[in-house]
Amino acid sequence: MSFLTPDQPSKPEEPAAEIASGARLVPRITIQAFCEHSQTAQLVESAVYDRRMSKVALTTHNGGIDGAVETYKSNPTPNLIIVETTLPPEAIPGALERLAEVCDASTRVIVLGHVNDVLLYRDLIRSGISEYIVLPATAQLIVTAITELFAGEGAAPIGRTIGFVSAKGGAGGSTLAHNVAWAIATSLRQDCLILDMDLAFGTVGLNFNQDPPHGLADALLANQKVDQTMLDRLMSKAANHVNLLTAPATLDRTWDFEEREFEQIIEICQRSVPVIILDIPHVWNAWVRHTLATIDEVVIVAEPDLANLRNAKNLSDAVKALRPTEKAASLVINKQGMPKRPEIASGEFASSIEAQLIGQIGFDPQLFGTAANNGQMIAEVAANHKINDAYRSIGMSVTGRQEMHGAGKPASLLKLPSFLKKRA
Ligand SMILES: Nc1ncnc2c1ncn2[C@@H]1O[C@H](COP(=O)(O)OP(=O)(O)OP(=O)(O)O)[C@@H](O)[C@H]1O
Ligand SMILES: [Mg+2]
Numbered sequence: 001m002s003f004l005t006p007d008q009p010s011k012p013e014e015p016a017a018e019i020a021s022g023a024r025l026v027p028r029i030t031i032q033a034f035c036e037h038s039q040t041a042q043l044v045e046s047a048v049y050d051r052r053m054s055k056v057a058l059t060t061h062n063g064g065i066d067g068a069v070e071t072y073k074s075n076p077t078p079n080l081i082i083v084e085t086t087l088p089p090e091a092i093p094g095a096l097e098r099l100a101e102v103c104d105a106s107t108r109v110i111v112l113g114h115v116n117d118v119l120l121y122r123d124l125i126r127s128g129i130s131e132y133i134v135l136p137a138t139a140q141l142i143v144t145a146i147t148e149l150f151a152g153e154g155a156a157p158i159g160r161t162i163g164f165v166s167a168k169g170g171a172g173g174s175t176l177a178h179n180v181a182w183a184i185a186t187s188l189r190q191d192c193l194i195l196d197m198d199l200a201f202g203t204v205g206l207n208f209n210q211d212p213p214h215g216l217a218d219a220l221l222a223n224q225k226v227d228q229t230m231l232d233r234l235m236s237k238a239a240n241h242v243n244l245l246t247a248p249a250t251l252d253r254t255w256d257f258e259e260r261e262f263e264q265i266i267e268i269c270q271r272s273v274p275v276i277i278l279d280i281p282h283v284w285n286a287w288v289r290h291t292l293a294t295i296d297e298v299v300i301v302a303e304p305d306l307a308n309l310r311n312a313k314n315l316s317d318a319v320k321a322l323r324p325t326e327k328a329a330s331l332v333i334n335k336q337g338m339p340k341r342p343e344i345a346s347g348e349f350a351s352s353i354e355a356q357l358i359g360q361i362g363f364d365p366q367l368f369g370t371a372a373n374n375g376q377m378i379a380e381v382a383a384n385h386k387i388n389d390a391y392r393s394i395g396m397s398v399t400g401r402q403e404m405h406g407a408g409k410p411a412s413l414l415k416l417p418s419f420l421k422k423r424a
Pocket of ligand 2: 175279282
């Protein structure tokens with residue numbers, strides 16, 4: 001039974017038939033639950049059998065709020081944390097504040113408590129806790145709370161859109177995009193979707209050793225009819241938490257897109273996947289410009305030479321002009337240290353294009369050649385190579401998280417978690 005307050009009436013339990021037909025599905029989020037009782041863990045686990053939870057990755061752990069605090073001191077937080085607490089009401093807000101200190105800004109929290117107390121409920125909701133559910137509860141009630149939070153009418157889209165664009169053809173934008181997606185998927189354990197927007201020549205399929213029969217082209221050809229269910233069918237899974245919308249990579253037909261051709265597809269993806277990586281080809285036309293103007297993060301990938309510098313400067317200026325109030329583009333220098341090539345120093349490169357340098361990747365033809373020819377990521381070919389740290393650090397930066405120092409959390413948490421920010 002959920003907690004009843006005058007301003008937050010509990011939702012009636014939905015009849016089974018309604019769930020079976022038109023119920024909204026919870027997006028591909030990661031949920032971690034920290035329970036104090038094994039019955040509660042079983043209850044939360046049973047929630048994944050609800051159809052609405054079919055795309056969710058859920059794990060349960062012991063230890064309640066303290067267990068969660070310990071875990072997130074050294075691990076990234078998921079999209080949603082569910083914590084059970086048996087603390088007395090006056091101790092709960094304080095314990096949750098300790099949890100807030102180790103949480104990332106975008107993480108939501110649902111509390112399962114044993115105390116039916118209006119004042120506590122209001123205090124927790126005011127401090128930014130997404131829901132307080134009084135135990136004993138049903139799995140359906142928990143699922144309904146999660147659905148309301150992530151797929152309700154007013155739920156904000158969960159997907160962060162990150163575009164990678166090369167300053168010059170072949171600078172390595174695609175390779176970087178794919179490896180950063182891999183790093184985000186493995187270190188944050190969040191679902192990533194890579195959109196291969198280079199319809200004729202894209203390499204997402206090759207680089208992940210996949211040749212799915214469907215992909216992004218089918219979504220574009222379906223025009224206005226594209227919806228969530230269709231995108232789910234067109235996506236292929238390359239690895240745990242890595243999903244692809246591949247390019248057909250054939251020359252059977254040509255593609256001349258309208259300015260807003262990708263807009264609807266990106267919007268639908270944002271409602272269903274937490275991280276959307278756009279592999280943008282090195283071309284300049286209306287749809288590329290519009291895409292760069294509307295996504296959350298733009299990463300320019302450049303080799304450290306003059307032509308790349310000129311193009312990167314133009315791209316950086318264009319991005320600033322297109323989105324004056326949004327974040328400027330970031331810069332990654334790729335193929336650094338190519339033998340005998342005179343190079344522009346990274347710091348100088350970044351300051352002349354007025355972009356934040358978020359990574360530098362060395363030139364290593366043997367490693368990259370092997371990975372490309374095997375259809376593997378760098379982390380699969382050389383798990384301990386330091387390039388993987390650079391990819392992880394870029395992944396942290398573009399997803400708005402601070403890089404972990406060693407095994408620990410960032411030295412300073414500049415961002416307040418959302419459930420404290422609200423209070424502030
Ligand atoms: N750091 C690196 N060291 C050596 N080779 C690299 C490195 N990064 C990428 N490459 C190689 O460079 C080639 C081009 O990479 P990629 O396809 O990612 O570039 P791109 O900028 O996306 O190209 P396009 O302009 O075709 O979209 C690939 O063969 C890739 O394996
Ligand atoms: Mg490319």
